[in-house]
Amino acid sequence: MTGWTEEGILRSWRVLTRQEGGEDWQFVHLADIGPVSIEVGCRFPGGREALIVSFPRTMSAGPGGLPDGRGFDVVLLREEAMFRDRMAISLVRRLEGSLDIFTVMAADVLRCLEATDTRNPRDLADAFIGRVADWQTFMSRKRRPLSSERQLGLMGELWLLDRLMQTRLGAAAVDCWQGPLHAAQDFLIGAGAVEVKSSLAGRTFLARINSLEQLDADRTPLFLAALRFDVADDGTDLVGMVAHLRERMAEAGLSRVFEALLLLSGYDDDHAEHYRRKLSLLDARAFLVDAHFPCLRRQAVPQQVRKVVYTLDVDALEQPALPLDDALSELGIDP
Known part of the structure; x- marks a missing residue:
């Protein structure tokens, strides 16, 4: 087990936000979970934090129906050179999105992937999309006082x-x-x-x-x-x-x-x-x-x-x- 921590992911993002140049993206590789590659990234301008999970291109079109995130965007990275032979899904914090919540979400998604019993790419993709959808549902809730x-x-x-x-x-x-x-x-x-x-x-x-x-x-x-x-x-x-x-x-x-x-x-x-x-x-x-x-x-x-x-x-x-x-x-x- 990798032992993902929120603070560890934050440290990686802090390094990347200090490297703004002429590129739209900065990446650093975190780990591999079977055939799945995990990167953290920052999207410029603005240095918006991102988590990138990429799968073998042999999965064809990829999982159907990416969730519509609240507080974060869910996008396919099609143009980045390092992902041209893979299907890369990026979770990118929106400017108005809470960094605290986004960091906890990123660590939770990675723990969910790592805890998945199989290393089959399709099953891992389904687990990933399902967990992101759970977070989308949570962030869509109206905040009312607790009963x-x-x-x-x-x-x-x-x-x-x-x-x-x-x-x-x-x-x-x-x-x-x-x-x-x-x-x-x-x-x-x-x-x-x-x-x-x-x-x-x-x-x-x-x-x-x-x-x-x-x-x-x-x-x-x-x-x-x-x-x-x-x-x-x-x-x-x-x-x-x-x-x-x-x-x-x-x-x-x-x-x-x-x-x-x-x-x-x-x-x-x-x-x-x-x-x-x-x-x-x-x-x-x-x-x-x-x-x-x-x-x-x-x-x-x-x-x-x-x-x-x-x-x-x-x-x-x-x-x-x-x-x-x-x-x-x-x-x-x-x-």
Whole structure:
């Protein structure tokens, strides 16, 4: 695995933006993923950052229907000499597009390509176009305040992120927070994962499971973290939790990544007035999702069923719950 990082991609772009000359493009090769070549580039004038993914020309016309990006353009590079024998697709940040979001998107697209099981050019092209289309869909959304339910879910994820930063992971825990990037689980930690569900005191703990893959994954160990909050005057609201983590990320030089992940989670400072409900954590438990855990599994669901959303009654689980710190230890990060 290459281990793509947002900061590494940014460093390459910074070098290229200082090299403006008479050419329309500047490129630097990053890596190869099977038959796919990865370059970062800058398009002039303006030094607009770009990610270029090129495939063998033997793929003929290439994938059908390039997504219409929002905040970035998706274009075929037909005239550049270095790509004349290849099909090169470029993602180019628009001048009004957020560099933070574009950088996180570039790293996520590369991780998606690298994680694809096959090295068949057509399959890699389909995975690439599909991931870019997912980002286009996200950037097309109208930004509205988070619902009460989504605020509670985000509070739970941020609470666990803060807890992970107190382990040996330190600020690098932000790299484990993959839920905003469409990962099946909220946190990917080594070979394992944690899916976070949150509820309010006084209610039955009903967890919405958004896909079959959320609790039926190859990652191991896989834990369901169940966090129960209470509304309390001496608690912390979502704005305060974000401010706390912003301070920690600024100290670690990871503000850019964190801010992009917040945006991807739907958090916007313009909506802060809606996020003043103060919450206090009452209980944090973890359940090992093993072969005996009650959840839907792909092998038991007809192949014709393509998407599943269901509700899990956490209070009715018969599996013994673990203290969260014990689950973190099993994931290899001693609290």
